[in-house]
């Protein structure tokens with residue numbers, strides 16, 4: 001059980017300037033940034049090898065006004081990006097935090113690219129729902145595993161120490177100042193470490209079934225697709241400290257996870273003109289709204305499953321994702337030369353499927369209000385999918401520089417949070433999540449918390 005106690009009377013056997021809890025994208029970006037700011041930094045990580053939800057992700061980070069976008073001829077600004085975030089989250093976020101994220105992302109991507117040699121590129125061949133510009137940046141395989149490996153290599157090169165197998169349990173604090181923490185090794189031994197600045201980068205509570213059930217009952221029965229070790233200590237510490245915990249019911253779901261293979265199928269198969277049909281061969285919603293809310297839409301269908309239906313051209317675009325290639329290799333992607341053949345292979349009523357695909361309008365909105373720019377053509381592809389919970393988006397409210405705010409709106413002296421430990425900019429539920437909001441918060445707040453010197 002995570003708790004908060006007064007500082008130990010006899011002090012700490014070891015102390016560092018910046019102590020970071022968690023070695024995912026947020027923790028490692030914070031560590032690189034803190035090191036660059038001249039601080040002595042230590043990361044503690046519960047797992048044997050830091051990976052987190054970051055390693056499970058597609059590793060795509062939205063940013064507006066990057067050098068890479070300029071080179072690709074994409075004219076984008078933080079103002080446009082902030083407006084997209086605001087619109088998707090139905091105006092439920094703190095606008096200052098939205099702007100901080102939108103403004104902070106491009107410098108971080110440029111810095112990771114030039115200073116730390118991460119070979120980012122912009123996704124230029126398809127749109128993500130809600131983004132009015134093409135601004136998703138990813139590494140060559142479009143996988144978070146590659147991102148984590150690259151960040152770990154950068155940490156090694158910069159001499160950042162990451163201590164594994166150490167799970168933070170207790171924070172020591174007096175008033176608004178945190179002085180250190182106690183962490184447990186797998187064999188039960190406890191170590192205490194003092195610090196001048198503490199950055200919480202231990203993500204949210206998606207790996208804690210009880211908290212998910214209590215705080216987001218809508219999605220409690222969905223497949224959990226994130227990192228199991230994210231148990232929600234930041235929420236427990238926040239409650240004990242009097243931190244402003246916001247939007248604890250907010251999360252990112254995903255309604256396009258290959259079932260039963262358990263492989264993420266990129267939403268590009270939908271935005272490029274694909275659709276989802278249920279076991280009756282019928283569409284059931286406006287898929288262009290986004291993949292997060294798709295989880296609930298799919299789970300509400302018979303058997304909690306659906307089929308994503310697209311075509312060979314779209315499969316060619318999706319193939320840039322390592323996950324899609326894996327899905328193909330595992331036989332999750334069905335191919336058919338005609339709709340009848342597709343229906344037979346999927347065991348769907350052929351007449352209904354033919355009618356559904358024929359009803360997709362060439363121009364004008366369909367019955368759900370969705371507009372299509374391209375028609376599906378044979379050969380067709382399909383994947384059986386279900387809805388999953390990817391990560392939680394609520395947490396400690398910060399000031400845009402990662403500094404945690406108290407319920408009275410004033411900042412803590414030296415406590416910072418980023419990534420899933422902090423409240424993101426996805427509003428209060430599942431439909432406010434704009435693609436990439438997860439890593440956006442991880443890298444922007446991580447970077448800014450690392451740079452911070454006002455503690």
Ligand SMILES: Cc1cc2nc3c(=O)[nH]c(=O)nc-3n(C[C@H](O)[C@H](O)[C@H](O)COP(=O)(O)OP(=O)(O)OC[C@H]3O[C@@H](n4cnc5c(N)ncnc54)[C@H](O)[C@@H]3O)c2cc1C
Pocket residue numbers: 021022023024025026027044045046047050051052053054055056057058059060061062144166167168169201202203204225226227229230231233264390391418419420421435436437438439440442
């Ligand atoms: C399948 C999938 C695809 C996704 N795709 C994208 C995407 O393309 N773009 C995007 O923006 N977001 C995506 N996300 C969301 C994204 O992965 C997360 O928002 C992001 O990784 C959060 O980063 P983090 O550093 O906060 O957490 P994590 O990467 O989860 O790191 C937290 C670390 O803290 C450690 N830890 C936890 N508790 C403790 C403790 N008490 N003591 C010590 N260590 C602790 C954990 O072991 C872990 O290593 C995706 C998520 C999933 C599951």
